[in-house]
Amino acid sequence: MLKAGLGRVIKVLMVLxxxxxxxxxxxxxxxxxxVSVIAGxxxxxxxxxxxxxxxxxxxxxxxxxxxxxxxxxxxxxxxGYSYRQRRPVADLIWERMPxxxxxxxxxxxxSLVVGVASGIFAGLKRGTWGDNTLVVLCLFxxxxxxxxxxxxxxxxxxxxxxxxxxxGMQTLGFTGTWWEQAxxxxxxxxxxxxxxxxxxxxxxxxxxxxxxxxxxxxxxxxTARARGLSRRRIIGVHMLRNAALPxxxxxGVQAGQLIGGSIVVETVFAWPGIGxxxxxxxxxxxxxxxxxxxxxxxxxxIALNIITDIILAIVDPRIRKAAA
Amino acid sequence: xxxxxxNKSAAAGLVMLVLIVLAALLADGLAPHDPWQTVGRPLSPxxxxxxxxxxxLGRDTLSGILHGARVSLEIGILAAIVSVCIGVAVGLVAGxxxxxxxxxxxxxxxxxxxxxxxxxxxxxxxxxxxSITSIIVAIAVVSWPPLARLVRGEVLSLRTREFVEAxxxxxxxxxxxxxxxxxxxxxxxxxxxxxxxxxxxxxxESALSFLGLSDPNxxxxxxxxxxxxxxxxxxxxxxxxxxxxIFITVLAIxxxxxxxxxxxxxxxxxxxx
Numbered sequence: 001m002l003k004a005g006l007g008r009v010i011k012v013l014m015v016l017x018x019x020x021x022x023x024x025x026x027x028x029x030x031x032x033x034x035v036s037v038i039a040g041x042x043x044x045x046x047x048x049x050x051x052x053x054x055x056x057x058x059x060x061x062x063x064x065x066x067x068x069x070x071x072x073x074x075x076x077x078x079x080g081y082s083y084r085q086r087r088p089v090a091d092l093i094w095e096r097m098p099x100x101x102x103x104x105x106x107x108x109x110x111s112l113v114v115g116v117a118s119g120i121f122a123g124l125k126r127g128t129w130g131d132n133t134l135v136v137l138c139l140f141x142x143x144x145x146x147x148x149x150x151x152x153x154x155x156x157x158x159x160x161x162x163x164x165x166x167x168g169m170q171t172l173g174f175t176g177t178w179w180e181q182a183x184x185x186x187x188x189x190x191x192x193x194x195x196x197x198x199x200x201x202x203x204x205x206x207x208x209x210x211x212x213x214x215x216x217x218x219x220x221x222x223t224a225r226a227r228g229l230s231r232r233r234i235i236g237v238h239m240l241r242n243a244a245l246p247x248x249x250x251x252g253v254q255a256g257q258l259i260g261g262s263i264v265v266e267t268v269f270a271w272p273g274i275g276x277x278x279x280x281x282x283x284x285x286x287x288x289x290x291x292x293x294x295x296x297x298x299x300x301x302i303a304l305n306i307i308t309d310i311i312l313a314i315v316d317p318r319i320r321k322a323a324a
Numbered sequence: 325x326x327x328x329x330x331n332k333s334a335a336a337g338l339v340m341l342v343l344i345v346l347a348a349l350l351a352d353g354l355a356p357h358d359p360w361q362t363v364g365r366p367l368s369p370x371x372x373x374x375x376x377x378x379x380x381l382g383r384d385t386l387s388g389i390l391h392g393a394r395v396s397l398e399i400g401i402l403a404a405i406v407s408v409c410i411g412v413a414v415g416l417v418a419g420x421x422x423x424x425x426x427x428x429x430x431x432x433x434x435x436x437x438x439x440x441x442x443x444x445x446x447x448x449x450x451x452x453x454x455s456i457t458s459i460i461v462a463i464a465v466v467s468w469p470p471l472a473r474l475v476r477g478e479v480l481s482l483r484t485r486e487f488v489e490a491x492x493x494x495x496x497x498x499x500x501x502x503x504x505x506x507x508x509x510x511x512x513x514x515x516x517x518x519x520x521x522x523x524x525x526x527x528x529e530s531a532l533s534f535l536g537l538s539d540p541n542x543x544x545x546x547x548x549x550x551x552x553x554x555x556x557x558x559x560x561x562x563x564x565x566x567x568x569x570i571f572i573t574v575l576a577i578x579x580x581x582x583x584x585x586x587x588x589x590x591x592x593x594x595x596x597x
Contacts, residue, residue, distance in 0.1 A: 014431065015438045022444075030451045143574035145527055145546075147534045148567030151553055155564070159557045253437065260442025264531050268553075278443070279535060282450050294447050297440045305438065 079292035089292040100273030106193040111200035119208020141202025150195040150268035167270035192269040211243040252308030256301040334583020340576035348393035359388040392545040400526035406464035415475025441466035478510040512588035519581035
């Protein structure tokens with residue numbers, strides 16, 4: 001257990017250090033003066049301001065000293081300063097965190113639940129028209145650009161049918177009880193969450209479908225059948241647990257893409273999360289905010305990976321034993 | 325080839341793909357207008373003077389789509405080629421040498437896979453300024469790891485085979501063995517994954533240009549959707565048609581890729597059906 005944990009910690013640290021060094025290198029490799037990257041569009045023309053930035057980021061010191069300073073800053077949670085918004089980058093990101101967590105978390109659960117359920121259905125009913133329909137839908141799901149799917153959903157459900165709100169996270173000026181506000185947010189959440197999870201639903205359906213097929217023909221299921229266990233019990237207890245393993249492993253790997261994908265989806269739905277912040281800072285050339293988003297999303301991905309590992313250990317006793 | 329064409333969906337994908345490639349190659353002749361030029365009333369609905377309508381600046385949507393096909397395919401194919409090269413190199417070296425080299429290469433692969441790839445792409449393209457080159461490099465940088473893993477796995481199982489031993493005993497160096505003996509035996513897997521990478525690269529490029537990260541000198545499908553999405557409620561065609569073009573292209577490439585896969589790995593083909 002200790003050894004496995006230690007390996008995990010080393011991996012996490014390696015990823016983080018790579019991301020931080022990547023950031024550091026990007027600022028220096030960018031065309032033009034690093035100061036212009038740090039200051040954004042705002043004050044690069046003011047000579048005194050540029051000189052003060054040069055001083056602060058020790059740009060006249062040797063490169064390893066600069067890297068040391070940057071690592072120390074990030075380690076203490078200092079991600080730089082947004083000169084346009086006049087606030088620390090870490091604060092800006094922290095403020096947007098709940099919205100992004102809500103969106104990606106909902107999409108993560110939604111894609112797993114729907115993907116696993118439809119994968120089981122297709123796997124058990126192989127060759128039927130229901131299975132065939134799902135296979136075709138999955139092919140479509142792979143090929144749909146998320147941002148376009150989002151726009152089409154807005155067109156159908158917001159513009160034409162007027163069932164769901166097209167953008168934002170809350171109705172402006174909406175007041176009500178705690179419960180009514182939650183319902184309001186939930187209504188705003190539907191379209192973005194569906195948009196973000198569509199690709200992953202297709203992916204998990206497909207993996208689960210072939211996994212169910214593999215497990216179905218395995219010896220222990222035959223044994224269970226021979227023992228006369230009910231069909232419900234065989235599917236529910238024996239089959240699902242084993243067939244779900246590849247999906248959960250995959251979900252851990254895909255977590256990073258889910259967070260990346262939220263940039264696009266938040267842009268489409270004006271969802272006030274980190275992705276939207278990244279795009280705004282992109283348009284305003286506030287690269288420090290963008291780099292901060294890169295670090296924070298990496299940390300989120302690592303956290304999700306660890307959670308996936310824990311879930312895997314709970315579902316699969318073999319892993320628990322190996323780690324012990 | 326016969327086997328490939330007997331697969332209905334793969335054949336359909338191939339037909340679609342050929343049409344798209346033709347459209348891309350002949351865009352100058354086929355397109356009724358210059359995609360950047362204002363040719364008429366803004367936001368004209370489809371069907372009237374312009375088959376697929378016009379956008380906020382009165383530019384012809386159909387012409388934009390035809391010209392966009394060229395950029396999408398170009399970026400998709402080049403990015404896939406670059407990432408195949410990286411992935412094959414890393415996978416070959418890791419699998420062939422094993423030990424420390426393998427640990428290092430796979431460690432790097434895992435790190436790249438963990439980093440949120442879309443965020444990295446946005447950062448790369450934004451800082452190095454959007455251009456066809458920076459977009460291709462950014463897509464390649466995040467796309468190679470799955471292929472590296474696949475190639476490594478193949479090489480691991482191949483390197484102890486007799487024909488590799490024989491080549492080694494005959495005095496062949498490491499590099500010729502890797503390139504001449506081992507690589508051709510992985511080729512089928514590389515081709516299949518490479519074709520799926522093209523589709524993925526097209527999707528990534530469209531998302532980047534939707535966010536405004538496209539080469540300002542070329543018209544792309546993602547750019548067309550991004551620039552007219554504010555008018556979605558007034559002119560659905562400006563967003564819907566370019567998106568359909570992305571969807572159909574990616575679908576066609578995926579179908580062809582799976583068709584190739586079924587031909588190369590006939591054992592798996594039955595399991596899918």
